Amino acid sequence: MGAYRSKRCFETSTKDYIKTNMVSDWSNVNVYRGWGNVSGNNLPAVTVRSGINVHDRVELGSFNTRRSITLFIDIFATSEGQGLDLTDYLVGLLKKSWDYEKYTVTNGVSTSETDGKITCINISDTPVNLNTNKSELDKIDRYRYLLTLVVVNNKVEV
């Protein structure tokens, strides 16, 4: 039996939250954890990755810390309009808070248990410009947007 540590729990909880909402609000949008799963055949897609973690001391004289983590939500759309709509939809979804799940994997089957909430502190919304003409870009890179979230799970790490 293995258990995911914090970074993977943040990524997977966020991916699952987006996926659950996407199913009812959008059709045919794929949601993945990590960046490597997207290809020209599974667009439109949304991926969740984590960036740096900042661990701040909770108080003087204590080793306990509180973690804030950067989450990157990459949006790979098939048209500019779809990209803009998806971006706004995700901003609306992610500015709220969602469940932080603790994942355990037993014999390849993953189960989760809710262990608090993930709260978003701020969101930056960036259209991805690769300094190349759109027509020369790969299909995947033509309509890309990036949401950068700084989130916390309001837990003190001992």
Added chain:
Amino acid sequence: MGFRVEMIGDFTFKEEIDGIILDWKKFKKEFIRTGRTVHKFMIDYIKTTSKGTSNASVKKLHKEIDFKALDEGFRVVVEIGDVAKLNTNAPWWAIINFGGAHPMAGKFIPGEWHGRKNFMYFPGSDTGMTIKANARIKPINYVENTEHFGTAAYQRLIQLSTTR
């Protein structure tokens, strides 16, 4: 602009001004020192995490990410990286930051290997390498990661300066 922080001191009480100015001078020094730490973080982050890009392009990128500190009495500014300058001198900053299809994917590059890590470019050479057609550069988001690191570092500095 990659990362920019600005602080303006607003002093109005004459009787307190001598004491405040001493603190303000110390604060400005710390403010600029923090900026240098953030700049170093960005450079080190690129060095340690960029994959799928040549050493030369990464080194050139380091040189183009400059650090500017402006101390104008009651105003202090720190600027790290200038997007306009990067777009001209190192336009590949974006592909290293955001990731994407390798610009040379599927193309033959003439040259030869020296050891397992160094490839020397020789135009006109018969030997060389072909970058995989579906090769993609992994994003490292050094701009966004530095923003998070920098914001936390400045928050810490302001917290320490105001609780002293």
